[in-house]
Amino acid sequence: MKKFSLILLVILFGLATAQQVTINYVTGNRGADVEYANAMAAKYMSTHPNVTIKVLQGPESATDRAQQYLQFFEAKSSEVDIFEIDVIWPGDMAEHFIDLYQYESFQDAAQGFFPAIIENNTVDGKLVAIPYFTDAGLLFYRTDLLEKYGFSSAPTTWAELDNMASVIQAGERADGNQDFWGYVWQGNAYEGLTCDALEWVASSNGGTIVSPAGEITINNPNAIAALETAKGWVGTISPPGVTGYQEEDARNAWHAGNAAFMRNWPYAYGLTLDGPVGENFSISALPSTEGGNSAATLGGWQLAVSKYSKNPAVAADFVLFLSSHEGQLSRALVQSNLPTRPAVYTDPALLNSDVAFMANFLPVFRAAVARPSTATAPNYLQTSKLFYSAVHNVLTGEESATDALALLELDLQDLTGLPIAGQ
Numbered sequence: 001m002k003k004f005s006l007i008l009l010v011i012l013f014g015l016a017t018a019q020q021v022t023i024n025y026v027t028g029n030r031g032a033d034v035e036y037a038n039a040m041a042a043k044y045m046s047t048h049p050n051v052t053i054k055v056l057q058g059p060e061s062a063t064d065r066a067q068q069y070l071q072f073f074e075a076k077s078s079e080v081d082i083f084e085i086d087v088i089w090p091g092d093m094a095e096h097f098i099d100l101y102q103y104e105s106f107q108d109a110a111q112g113f114f115p116a117i118i119e120n121n122t123v124d125g126k127l128v129a130i131p132y133f134t135d136a137g138l139l140f141y142r143t144d145l146l147e148k149y150g151f152s153s154a155p156t157t158w159a160e161l162d163n164m165a166s167v168i169q170a171g172e173r174a175d176g177n178q179d180f181w182g183y184v185w186q187g188n189a190y191e192g193l194t195c196d197a198l199e200w201v202a203s204s205n206g207g208t209i210v211s212p213a214g215e216i217t218i219n220n221p222n223a224i225a226a227l228e229t230a231k232g233w234v235g236t237i238s239p240p241g242v243t244g245y246q247e248e249d250a251r252n253a254w255h256a257g258n259a260a261f262m263r264n265w266p267y268a269y270g271l272t273l274d275g276p277v278g279e280n281f282s283i284s285a286l287p288s289t290e291g292g293n294s295a296a297t298l299g300g301w302q303l304a305v306s307k308y309s310k311n312p313a314v315a316a317d318f319v320l321f322l323s324s325h326e327g328q329l330s331r332a333l334v335q336s337n338l339p340t341r342p343a344v345y346t347d348p349a350l351l352n353s354d355v356a357f358m359a360n361f362l363p364v365f366r367a368a369v370a371r372p373s374t375a376t377a378p379n380y381l382q383t384s385k386l387f388y389s390a391v392h393n394v395l396t397g398e399e400s401a402t403d404a405l406a407l408l409e410l411d412l413q414d415l416t417g418l419p420i421a422g423q
Helices: 006-016 031-047 062-074 090-096 104-110 117-119 143-148 159-174 191-202 219-233 240-244 245-256 268-273 312-322 325-335 343-345 356-366 379-393 401-416
Strands: 021-027 050-057 082-086 128-136 140-141 181-184 259-264 283-286 296-305
Touching: 021 031, 021 312, 021 325, 031 050, 031 325, 050 312, 062 082, 062 090, 062 356, 082 312, 090 296, 090 379, 104 128, 104 312, 117 128, 117 296, 128 312, 128 325, 128 356, 140 268, 143 159, 159 181, 159 219, 159 259, 181 245, 191 219, 191 296, 191 379, 219 379, 245 259, 245 268, 259 268, 283 356, 296 312, 325 343, 343 356, 379 401
Parallel strands: 021 050, 021 082, 181 259
Antiparallel strands: 082 296, 128 296, 140 259, 140 283
8 A cells, every 4th residue: 555654745845836736625514514614724824825625515314425426436536535424424435535544644544533433434445535523323311200109220231221111101101191101212114223222232132234345234132022022112111102203303293302311412511401301301321231332323424525626635634633633623613513533522621511412422422323324335325225124014013123134134145245144
């Protein structure tokens, strides 16, 4: 692999910027994202007078954004130098991005990020994207209700969650709130169910659907048991309609004070503080089975440099600037986006700010689990559809977990050509 030292990168960068260079950067789909990106571009340009950073706004839908990117790639267009990409895209899009490891500075920088995200963004030994900001699944719980019903801490196992949710639900309904449920989550047949179900399976020692080594592992007794457990929640501690819930459906029930526990992403934290629940809640890592380990599905966005860029060294330098400790601290303070560097969570500037609550998320991200997007590339989206469809069939009672996972195993082998573990 061709590698450049930091000194050589600086030399190349200096040569590239002897004349005016323009870097086009596609960022998020909210006005605040563009405003923030422009502010960071201005800061960078203030110390790099020969560089112009132009910020472009991507489509609102992530699916539309992926399609737009693919159009650029098909044309081998140099129109965009830096792409913000979803955490599940590196495997499918890897061939269109440079290997950031060719610059020694990125080899050093990579040590400062959550290892699970670096692993997710590494394809065939190449770092095709650097982590920018992140997400992971969390367990939200009502601290006031746990205290009211005599529970001293959040559940650490799924069995404890089931028991606590049942007790609290029965008590709240006896007090007159017939709309109250113990646990709300994402059960609709879509990518969100892949995230929830991966957490159930991984935390039950059932693997990650397809292993990082490229073996199909989903059809195993622990995964079957995990799905059977989740099916048991439907209509008992979770509403019958949870099989149609997405993130906002779960959050609306929680926000109204009608749930003791909720699985959701960090975005719901600030919204909860501003609602009827107020400060009567906290977050923790999701439960596991007895003897298992908590698992939180990894989300978030990355920065990648186009293989077709005319100025990859300059683009890579701006990516390094955005993803640095200082850059991530700035984004956390201004945008409330969660850093991908563990050290930022203990930075005094963050701990003494309005987003100090982010420090509570650090244990969750240490337990983050990546979806098998790299191992199944370029077939991840279809892999996920097969998985969440099978899980949904179990939750709705259309198939048993045993039958659904046996069929899923064969479907995944037909789709990917990957071997089945143990065969």
